Amino acid sequence: MPHVRSSRFVRLLAACTAGVAAxxxxxxxxxxxxxxxxxxxxxxxxxxxxxxxxxxxxVNHTVYYQNCETFTGDLVSSYGFSDAQITVSGSTFYPGNQYTTYTKTKTAYF
Incomplete structure (x- = not known):
């Protein structure tokens, strides 16, 4: 069954991922x-x-339907690291009541 992607949702994931990476x-x-x-x-x-x-x-953070929330904290590793993987995921029934899951991963280097 093909996945129908909501362009608004994909843009939201891309924007969140880009913002998170930044x-x-x-x-x-x-x-x-x-x-x-x-x-x-x-x-x-x-x-x-x-x-x-x-x-x-x-770390994992979750926000529920139609809410926005800001999360802050520290990543504490047992050894030094110079990059981090950021993954944003979610599911939707839009459009057409077809349940679809989206995931976007980016790597931030510093």
């Missing part, structure tokens, strides 16, 4: 990196999720 991980001298990300669940059901992974550290 601000998620700040340059660091040790095995710790700070992040700040705003995630919106527009057109997602039941939720949208962002995962940030750098070194041995990994």
């Amino acid at each position: 601000v998620a991980v700040l340059p660091m001298a040790s095995a710790q990196a700070s992040y700040s990300v705003t995630l919106c669940g527009q057109s997602t059901y039941p939720s949208a999720r962002v995962t940030i992974q750098g070194g041995t550290a990994s």
